[in-house]
Amino acid sequence: xxxxxxxxxxxxxxxxxxxxxxxxxxxxxxxxxxxxxxxxxxxxxxxxxxxxxxxxxxxxxxxxxxxxxxxxxxxxxxxxxxxxxxxxxxxxxxxxxxxxxxxxxxxxxxxxxxxxxxxxxxxxxxxxxxxxxxxxxxxxxxxxxxxxxxxxxxxxxxxxxxxxxxxxxxxxxxxxxxxxxxxxxxxxxxxxxxxxxxxxxxxxxxxxxxxxxxxxxxxxxxx
Amino acid sequence: xxxxxxxxxxxxxxxxxxxxxxxxxxxxxxxxxxxxxxxxxxxxxxxxxxxxxxxxxxxxxxxxxxxxxxxxxxxxxxxxxxxxxxxxxxxxxxxxxxxxxxxxxxxxxxxxxxxxxxxxxxxxxxxxxxxxxxxxxxxxxxxxxxxxxxxxxxxxxxxxxxxxxxxxxxxxxxxxxxxxxxxxxxxxxxxxxxxxxxxxxxxxxxxxxxxxxxxxxxxxxxxxxxxxxxxxxxxxxxxxxxxxxxxxxxxxxxxxxxxxxxxxxxxxxxxxxxxxxxxxxxxxxxxxxxxxxx
Numbered sequence: 472x473x474x475x476x477x478x479x480x481x482x483x484x485x486x487x488x489x490x491x492x493x494x495x496x497x498x499x500x501x502x503x504x505x506x507x508x509x510x511x512x513x514x515x516x517x518x519x520x521x522x523x524x525x526x527x528x529x530x531x532x533x534x535x536x537x538x539x540x541x542x543x544x545x546x547x548x549x550x551x552x553x554x555x556x557x558x559x560x561x562x563x564x565x566x567x568x569x570x571x572x573x574x575x576x577x578x579x580x581x582x583x584x585x586x587x588x589x590x591x592x593x594x595x596x597x598x599x600x601x602x603x604x605x606x607x608x609x610x611x612x613x614x615x616x617x618x619x620x621x622x623x624x625x626x627x628x629x630x631x632x633x634x635x636x637x638x639x640x641x642x643x644x645x646x647x648x649x650x651x652x653x654x655x656x657x658x659x660x661x662x663x664x665x666x667x668x669x670x671x672x673x674x675x676x677x678x679x680x681x682x683x684x685x686x687x688x689x690x691x692x693x694x
Numbered sequence: 695x696x697x698x699x700x701x702x703x704x705x706x707x708x709x710x711x712x713x714x715x716x717x718x719x720x721x722x723x724x725x726x727x728x729x730x731x732x733x734x735x736x737x738x739x740x741x742x743x744x745x746x747x748x749x750x751x752x753x754x755x756x757x758x759x760x761x762x763x764x765x766x767x768x769x770x771x772x773x774x775x776x777x778x779x780x781x782x783x784x785x786x787x788x789x790x791x792x793x794x795x796x797x798x799x800x801x802x803x804x805x806x807x808x809x810x811x812x813x814x815x816x817x818x819x820x821x822x823x824x825x826x827x828x829x830x831x832x833x834x835x836x837x838x839x840x841x842x843x844x845x846x847x848x849x850x851x852x853x854x855x856x857x858x859x860x861x862x863x864x865x866x867x868x869x870x871x872x873x874x875x876x877x878x879x880x881x882x883x884x885x886x887x888x889x890x891x892x893x894x895x896x897x898x899x900x901x902x903x904x905x906x907x908x909x910x911x912x913x914x915x916x917x918x919x920x921x922x923x924x925x926x927x928x929x930x931x932x933x934x935x936x937x938x939x940x941x942x943x944x945x946x947x948x949x950x951x952x953x954x955x956x957x958x959x960x961x962x963x964x965x966x967x968x969x970x971x972x973x974x975x976x977x978x979x980x981x982x983x984x985x986x987x988x
Contacts, residue, residue: 523901545906552903565894576895579698580904628902 472632472663473499473522478531480517480687491517492528492687499665501631504658507667508674509684515667518684519636522665523555524548536632553581556625556633556662560640562617564609564624570596571605574624581628595627596620599653615646622653633657635666639673647673699908702895703915709891710884714920717880717978721924722931724873725971729932731866732967733959738859741951745855746824751817751847753836758785758813767841771815774839776823776832781816785809812843826853855951874974877924881917881978888916889982917979918972925971929964 480492492514499505507515520526521533524540533540538551564573574592583591596602599619609617618638625633635654639647651673658664668674674681683691707714759767764782771780783791788811793800823832833845889896899909940956947953959967 525901549900549903549905552901554903557901563894563898565898577898577902579695580899580908581902582695582908624898 472501472503472536473497473665474532474534475521476532478518478521478528478533480514480521480526481529490687492521492684495531495684495687495689497682497689497692499663501663502658502661504655504664504677504679505666506674506677506679506681507665507684508671508681509669511669512686513669513684514687515669515684516636517687519634519665519667523552523557523634553628554630554632556622556628556630558618558621558625558633558635558638560637562609562614562621564612564617564620566609569606569608570601570612570620570623573609573620574627577624577627591627592623595623598626598656599623613646614641615649618642618646618650619653622650622657626657630662632663632665635664637668638666639668639670651677695908699911699915702912703919706885706888706892706912706916707919710888710916710920713880713884713887714916717877717884717920717975718924718927720873720877720880721921721971721974722927724870724877724974725925725928725967726931727873728866728870728970729928729959729963729967730935731862731869732963733932733936735859735863735866736959736963737947737953737956738855738862738951740957741947741953742856742859745952746821749819749824749829749847751819751829751833751836751845753815753817753839753842754812754844754846755814755841756812756843757841759841767839768815770839771817771836774832774835776819776828776835777817778820778823779818783814783816785811785813788812788814817847877921877974878978878981881920881975882981884920885913885917885979885982888913913982914976914979917982918976920978921972921975922968924975925968928971929967933958 475498476496478492478495479490481488481490483489495514495518507518509515517526521528521540522535524535524543527540535551536554538547540551543551564570565576568576571592574595575588578588578591593602593605596605599622601616601619601623604612604616604620609620612620618641622638633654638654639650642650647670654664654666655677666677678694680694681691682689683693710717753771755767768780768782771777786809789803789809792811793803796803817832817836819829819832823829833847836842836845896909936956936958944954944956947956
């Protein structure tokens with residue numbers, strides 16, 4: 472499902488090249504739940520951005536969901552992303568739209584027939600336990616609820632791969648546990664999950680395969 | 695999908711706020727300037743073509759030809775290149791016409807011992823001879839006839855009117871182009887503001903794999919909407935100004951250039967103005983481009 476071979480990524484600041492990832496290689500198979508951990512600045516977000524082709528590696532080869540990411544055309548990038556659900560530390564909900572509209576927005580931009588939208592949005596909201604808050608605006612939600620809404624938005628397209636970048640970073644322990652439960656539920660129904668977190672305690676508690684990054688290098692692949 | 699794209703375009707237009715209003719105003723000014731000058735020049739054009747149809751050249755003859763020689767003379771005149779038709783006017787006919795023109799004062803002519811008027815031929819030039827150069831050539835050819843004493847008539851003033859028409863049209867285009875350029879830049883600014891305001895939507899759209907067309911079409915549509923609204927307002931202003939001004943201007947226009955009635959732009963012209971405004975808006979919207987994918 473995901474394969475990285477000798478991936479390097481460096482950012483240029485003037486004439487200076489700052490390495491963000493160095494020679495990273497690993498493989499994730501369908502249905503796995505993989506935790507990507509490491510201190511802040513270790514390269515977790517950079518690595519995830521490469522997976523959904525928000526950036527390109529300086530060197531190396533990446534394959535995701537059967538797409539060789541090297542030289543993908545823009546339309547092919549859009550095709551790849553339609554198969555990936557992405558959530559961030561910041562829920563990135565649109566403030567001027569209700570939770571229902573935020574989730575429906577994704578379906579509408581992808582051309583989903585209008586008659587299917589309502590049912591699919593409420594299915595996704597039920598899956599994250601948020602159907603009673605459909606008409607609320609993002610500002611009216613707690614951080615945990617906002618993150619669940621973001622998960623519902625990622626899920627509504629039923630993607631085979633979920634990429635979560637520090638989804639619990641802004642939450643207290645109880646809310647973080649709730650979100651992780653929701654993500655586990657998503658994984659249980661067959662979605663491959665790649666979850667990045669700097670909270671080592673969370674990573675350990677999940678008891679799943681863990682990739683540890685240190686200064687851009689993959690130093691541990693356990694579980 | 696079209697409904698979604700349109701609703702997003704309207705949402706974007708609201709977001710652009712006052713800058714969008716400025717853009718609409720500039721498009722209105724551009725289209726009103728072009729439309730106003732177009733209206734003027736099309737009416738002057740009608741006057742020019744009307745006067746070209748009425749142009750006559752009078753060929754005065756040295757002496758009244760004998761009845762038997764008139765057909766030969768008329769044949770020579772009609773055979774001259776650039777002549778569409780010709781009518782012989784005898785000295786007696788000329789005097790009768792003059793008397794009719796003088797009306798109650800016609801009795802002064804009775805004091806004359808003899809008819810002082812010359813026989814003449816009224817020549818109507820063909821359409822291709824109603825330019826200054828062609829008319830000069832026609833006058834030269836007619837002067838060369840041995841029976842001809844003098845020739846009266848010129849198309850210079852018609853041509854001057856035509857030059858005024860072209861000048862006004864160019865001025866209109868120039869003013870329209872300046873306003874049009876300003877309008878494009880303002881629509882681009884409005885769209886850039888929209889791009890900034892909708893950056894979160896754009897980010898989400900890209901992350902979920904929305905086609906690039908779906909991301910960009912609302913921007914293009916909101917530009918088109920600004921152009922369309924501006925152009926429609928311009929047409930409404932032109933119609934209102936025309937309805938108000940035409941009855942007051944028509945007597946003056948009739949006296950000066952002989953056009954009894956003014957006419958508004960044809961439906962195709964109105965459609966062209968609206969299409970041009972819409973295109974200006976769309977072009978401005980298209981010029982504002984956001985971040986491209988790596």
